[in-house]
Amino acid sequence: xxxxxxIGGVAVxxxxxxxxxxxxxxxxxASGSSELAGDAAQxxxxxxxTHDEFYNIVSGGFNGQISIIxxxxxxxxxxxxxxxxxxENGYGFSEETKxxxxxxxxxxxxDDSHHIALSTTNSIHDGRWxxxxxxxxxxxxxxxxxxxRTEEIIELPNSGGNHSxxxxxxxxxxxxxxxxxxxxxxxxxDVPISSFKKNFxxxxxxxxxxxxxxxxxxxxxxxxxGVSFDLARAGKGKSADWFFFSTYxxxxxxxLLEVNASQKDKDFILAVNWKKAEQYLAQGxxxxxxxxxxxxxxxxxxxxATSTIMxxxxxxxxxxxxxxxxxxPCPKSPHGCDVDPTGQYIVGSGKLAAVIPVFSFDKMQKAIxxxxxxxxxxxxxxxxxxxxxxxxxxxxxxxxxxxEFDGKGNAITSFFVSSxxxxxxxxKLEVIDRVPTYYSVGHLSIPGGxxxxxxxxxxxxxxxxxKDRYLPTGPELAQSAQLYDISGDxxxxxxxxxxxxxxxxxxxxxxxxxxxxxxxxFKIEENAHPYAAKGEKEAKVVRKGNEVHVYMTAIRxxxxxxxxxxxxxxxxVYFHVTNLEQDWDVxxxxxxxxxxxxxxxxxxGETQTLKWIPTKVGVTPMYCTDFCSALHQExxxxxxxxxxxxxxxxxxxxxxxxVAEAEQKVAKK
Amino acid sequence: xxxxxxxxxIVTLTLWGCGGASxxxxxxxxxxxxxxxxxxxxxxEVKEIALTNPLSQPMxxxxxxxxxxxxxxCHRLTDERLVGPGxxxxxxxxxxxxxxxxxTNVDMMLEKDTEAQKLLEQCLVRMPNQxxxxxxxxxxxxxxxxxxxEK
Numbered sequence: 001x002x003x004x005x006x007i008g009g010v011a012v013x014x015x016x017x018x019x020x021x022x023x024x025x026x027x028x029x030a031s032g033s034s035e036l037a038g039d040a041a042q043x044x045x046x047x048x049x050t051h052d053e054f055y056n057i058v059s060g061g062f063n064g065q066i067s068i069i070x071x072x073x074x075x076x077x078x079x080x081x082x083x084x085x086x087x088e089n090g091y092g093f094s095e096e097t098k099x100x101x102x103x104x105x106x107x108x109x110x111d112d113s114h115h116i117a118l119s120t121t122n123s124i125h126d127g128r129w130x131x132x133x134x135x136x137x138x139x140x141x142x143x144x145x146x147x148x149r150t151e152e153i154i155e156l157p158n159s160g161g162n163h164s165x166x167x168x169x170x171x172x173x174x175x176x177x178x179x180x181x182x183x184x185x186x187x188x189x190d191v192p193i194s195s196f197k198k199n200f201x202x203x204x205x206x207x208x209x210x211x212x213x214x215x216x217x218x219x220x221x222x223x224x225x226g227v228s229f230d231l232a233r234a235g236k237g238k239s240a241d242w243f244f245f246s247t248y249x250x251x252x253x254x255x256l257l258e259v260n261a262s263q264k265d266k267d268f269i270l271a272v273n274w275k276k277a278e279q280y281l282a283q284g285x286x287x288x289x290x291x292x293x294x295x296x297x298x299x300x301x302x303x304x305a306t307s308t309i310m311x312x313x314x315x316x317x318x319x320x321x322x323x324x325x326x327x328x329p330c331p332k333s334p335h336g337c338d339v340d341p342t343g344q345y346i347v348g349s350g351k352l353a354a355v356i357p358v359f360s361f362d363k364m365q366k367a368i369x370x371x372x373x374x375x376x377x378x379x380x381x382x383x384x385x386x387x388x389x390x391x392x393x394x395x396x397x398x399x400x401x402x403x404e405f406d407g408k409g410n411a412i413t414s415f416f417v418s419s420x421x422x423x424x425x426x427x428k429l430e431v432i433d434r435v436p437t438y439y440s441v442g443h444l445s446i447p448g449g450x451x452x453x454x455x456x457x458x459x460x461x462x463x464x465x466x467k468d469r470y471l472p473t474g475p476e477l478a479q480s481a482q483l484y485d486i487s488g489d490x491x492x493x494x495x496x497x498x499x500x501x502x503x504x505x506x507x508x509x510x511x512x513x514x515x516x517x518x519x520x521x522f523k524i525e526e527n528a529h530p531y532a533a534k535g536e537k538e539a540k541v542v543r544k545g546n547e548v549h550v551y552m553t554a555i556r557x558x559x560x561x562x563x564x565x566x567x568x569x570x571x572x573v574y575f576h577v578t579n580l581e582q583d584w585d586v587x588x589x590x591x592x593x594x595x596x597x598x599x600x601x602x603x604x605g606e607t608q609t610l611k612w613i614p615t616k617v618g619v620t621p622m623y624c625t626d627f628c629s630a631l632h633q634e635x636x637x638x639x640x641x642x643x644x645x646x647x648x649x650x651x652x653x654x655x656x657x658x659v660a661e662a663e664q665k666v667a668k669k
Numbered sequence: 670x671x672x673x674x675x676x677x678x679i680v681t682l683t684l685w686g687c688g689g690a691s692x693x694x695x696x697x698x699x700x701x702x703x704x705x706x707x708x709x710x711x712x713x714e715v716k717e718i719a720l721t722n723p724l725s726q727p728m729x730x731x732x733x734x735x736x737x738x739x740x741x742x743c744h745r746l747t748d749e750r751l752v753g754p755g756x757x758x759x760x761x762x763x764x765x766x767x768x769x770x771x772x773t774n775v776d777m778m779l780e781k782d783t784e785a786q787k788l789l790e791q792c793l794v795r796m797p798n799q800x801x802x803x804x805x806x807x808x809x810x811x812x813x814x815x816x817x818x819e820k
Contacts, residue, residue: 521800524738535738555742556752556794580742582800630793655751 035435037485037492044483044495046073051515054447054508056460057116057130060084061479061502064111066132066143071447071458071508072483074497082141082150083111083134085598091150093598095574095609096529097298099307103137103155104292112136114504115166115231118145119214123170123236123343123452127513129214131166131175138162140175140207142214147519151298154216157186157291157313158203164229166207170240170452174219174274177205178229178245182252187290196254200226204245206274215297220281220314224270224325225378226252228261231336231402236343236452239361241275244346246330246337250377261333262352266385268327268377269337269348271364280321286314300522303529303607319379326368327377328359329385336402340411341452345390345426347411349400356400356413358429360390391429397422401442402505404449406486407456412449414441414461421461421484421491435491437482439465446486447508455510459484459491462503469496479503520584522605529607531576536560541652548573548650554588554602555580556629558654559622562637566650569614569643575600575622578607589625592639599625614641714774715803718765724815731805732812739799740809746816752794760817765810771796772806 037043046052052070055077060066064084068077083101085092092101092109101109111134119129129151130143138159142152156162160181168175182200184191191199201223208219228249235242250267253260280286291313298305318325330337332350339346346359366372367387374384399417406412410432412423419440423433442464447455463480470478478498485492524534533539533551539560542549548571553560559577567573577590581604591599592612600608614620624635642648736744743752759768763784771778771785775796778785789795801809 523800536742537737553742556797558742558752560742580739581797582739583798586797629795 035491035493037494040492040494043485044072044074046070046075051511053511054455054458055511055514056445056506056508057118058462058481058499058503058506059113059116059132060500061114061504062112063501064113064134065501066113066116066130067500067503068148069497069499070511071460072494074481074483074495076500078148079500080143080148080150082132082143083108083113083139083153085109087598089601090598090608090610093610094600095611096304096607099305100150100153100296100298102296102307103139103294104157104309105137108137110136111139113141114163116505116507117166117168117175118507118509119172119209120168120451121171123234123240123341125448125451125453125509125513126172127509127517129172130507131168133162133165133177135161135163135180138165138177138179140166140177140216142209142216144214145514146517147300149298151214152216153294153296154207154218155293155295156203156205156207156218157293158183158201158221159205164204164232164245167232167234167243168209169234169243169274170236172209172211175207175209175216176232176234176243176245177207178232179203180228180230182226182228182249185289186292193254196226197252200252200254202227202229202247204229204272206277217295218293218310218313220277220286220316222272222277222325223315223317225380227268229270230334233337233339233346233450235339235361236341239339239343239346241273242361243272243274244328244337244339245270245272246334246348248333248335266329266331267333267350268382269330269334269346269359270380271326271328273324276324277316277321280316280324281314285320286316288312289315301526301528303522303527303532323368325380326364327380327382328364328388329374329382330357331355336400336413338403338405338411338450340426341405341407341454343452347403347413349403349413351399351401351416353400354395354398356393356396356403356424358390358393358426359388363390364388393424393429393431396424396431397434402444404444404446404459405454406446406459407448407454412444412446412459412486412491414444416440416442416464421459423486423491433489433491435484435493437461437463438469438480438496439463439467443503443505445506445508447510450507455508457485457487458494458508459486460506460508462499462506466498470498520604521582522603524578524580524582524605527578527605527607529576529578531574531609532607533560533576533578535580536654539652539654541566541650543650546571550575550652552577552590553580554578554590554624554635556586557624557631557635559590559624559635559637560654561652562622562654564638564652565640565642566648567614567639567641568646568648569617569641571614571641573612573614573639575610575612576607577602577610579604581605586628587626588628588635590622591625592622593620601626614639617641617643714777715766715769718769718807718810720765720814723820724811728808728811729815732808732810735801735805735809736812739801743794750792753792753796754788756813756816758817760810760813760819768810768813769803769806772799772801772809773803 054071056069056071058067066080081091117131138156144151159179160183163180164178166175182202184199204222227247230246232245247268249261296307330348331353334348336349348357372384372387373381397415397418403413424431441461445460461482466477466480469480483495579602602608620639745755748755748757
């Protein structure tokens with residue numbers, strides 16, 4: 001065979017491959033449609049040792065955590081505990097992190113968290129923080145995108161469920177929290193349920209965010225009429241002073257809402273002029289009311305959290321603040337309420353509606369100026385539907401839920417009932433493209449999709465039903481997410497990837513905005529933990545009554561001290577473990593047999609504390625749980641527990657025999 | 670043969686177009702205020718160290734502080750080997766540049782230096798990067814000199 005024919009043969013082979021890879025196949029799903037991109041494998045392949053293009057920051061739903069996923073690979077990179085305890089690293093179990101989960105109800109180590117909001121400057125991602133809501137026990141958490149840890153959690157009083165949250169304003173001035181359940185005020189809450197219309201209020205909290213530190217505080221609460229707030233978005237550009245909230249149950253039903261809250265032809269989108277609210281506040285229209293809520297803050301300097309119980313909150317009554325709130329009628333139980341990148345259009349998605357109404361901010365301003373009202377609802381003007389409507393997308397699909405934007409003048413809306421994504425042109429209100437999802441999509445996410453500057457390229461569908469998409473794992477299944485390429489005329493399915501918990505909403509942000517800021521170590525010199533042992537010289541064991549404090553160090557591959565005697569039954573032992581390493585990715589673990597709480601995972605330069613109440617007399621082993629070096633298996637030690645009242649002296653050490661030394665000391669005396 | 674090469678070129682182009690050369694999304698703009706500088710100490714090779722006598726007491730004191738916090742877990746000031754070798758006599762065994770590079774530039778040393786590699790075989794634990802600057806490493810060296818009896 002000569003060279004020419006070999007090359008010819010290769011050419012034929014390549015042509016064959018090219019044809020196969022370009023041919024759309026029918027593996028998209030059960031329906032046998034052709035939505036799968038022919039080059040899907042190539043587009044989601046992230047070669048070994050290379051990085052994903054986007055961080056996908058995904059709410060964990062009923063697991064109360066956040067998943068960090070790489071796109072386009074769909075690889076899970078990390079799970080961040082937020083409202084839930086994590087025995088994996090001790091979050092919510094260690095003495096330092098327990099205060100993070102404190103609330104006015106006490107210690108609540110779980111939640112149902114739905115929505116992610118990434119911080120923005122001028123409505124563009126700035127890569128500083130992620131916010132997430134606790135839906136059940138109303139809370140908002142702030143997560144640092146440097147440490148990928150929960151730094152702050154604030155509870156919300158006068159709220160029955162924090163669903164309409166934590167959407168943020170253009171420059172991250174505020175995160176909002178609209179209550180899903182209207183409730184009577186916390187301090188006057190013992191009222192008949194049937195007095196709903198009289199006593200219940202729909203509170204909306206405006207949580208201020210310090211622009212340098214991110215520190216949160218409830219600036220004010222609006223006491224709006226008793227309806228259910230569902231979702232929300234801030235305006236952008238010309239509408240940046242406004243916030244838009246979708247509502248349901250404007251029937252004000254308090255029982256069998258499935259029927260009773262679906263009576264009206266239209267519910268409302270509430271438009272809030274939050275700048276005006278600030279003005280009223282400055283004029284002294286606010287009223288402080290008694291309320292009880294927890295504010296929890298974690299510090300990377302003392303490596304500990306504090307929890308403060310607050311006792312009052314500022315409220316604004318719309319009745320005393322005219323021109324601040326307006327209702328926009330929106331067909332049939334609106335769910336999503338999304339503002340396009342220009343800030344001009346507000347898209348409502350009526351769960352039970354056959355159209356998608358799109359409202360115009362300019363028209364809304366005109367209607368307000370001309371007082372084109374259709375009566376009022378509990379004193380708040382209702383704008384005329386036709387006067388504020390840009391237009392309706394006709395027959396887009398069944399069960400519209402959420403809308404995001406591709407930055408090219410188009411919107412993509414998710415449809416739960418007809419299980420599809422539909423792309424449509426915002427100006428022309430025309431459907432351009434549709435693609436099925438498997439199965440029954442809830443939220444969708446385009447990188448930068450809710451911002452003034454969508455990064456585009458992909459959309460992820462977070463499906464509510466998984467069924468047969470993966471190998472079966474019994475009755476309980478992972479959740480199904482699907483990645484689509486939206487760079488061309490047709491949306492094309494690229495990848496199925498399972499997620500944990502139940503992702504509701506997620507955002508994606510270019511890796512380049514975050515990766516270079518990622519914290520690698522905590523500097524041991526800056527460790528201000530009161531129980532830190534900064535060097536083995538500071539390792540010691542101190543008894544205070546029945547409390548025993550072990551100032552312990554960990555470095556590859558030993559603990560100091562690793563032999564402790566003189567602990568007695570009835571003692572409460574605190575292991576304060578400082579990791580002396582100063583290199584990236586060298587955490588140490590700490591575990592002790594029979595611990596009733598958890599283990600610890602301690603990052604380089606950090607101090608964390610495990611509380612241990614011995615349950616048995618005897619010698620108890622302890623060891624490092626994170627494979628740290630070739631001699632990791634040797635990183636172990638013993639604690640001797642003696643009966644209450646015994647006279648075994650308190651001794652400790654590493655690399656020596658503590659008892660022998662103690663006996664010498666006794667002998668010298 | 671020319672034809673075949675041309676075919677390959679065309680087919681490659683087709684594959685490229687079809688595969689969609691992966692273009693990254695538009696590079697985002699960020700403001701400096703957002704991107705806080707993160708200090709990270711990575712050694713560059715130190716080739717010369719000037720030693721002076723008498724020893725600098727401030728440097729010895731500083732070296733002792735750093736030793737207590739970052740070194741003493743693994744190194745004794747005696748000749749006893751703990752995790753790593755004891756420091757007694759180290760300034761007689763090793764050149765000053767070797768010591769400084771071993772502190773600030775471990776990865777390079779374990780890759781290139783046969784003496785460092787021998788030590789890893791004995792100790793089985795990589796000398797960790799303890800995030801020590803060259804200046805701090807110099808203070809540690811001063812402590813070692815004092816420990817070895819220099820004045």
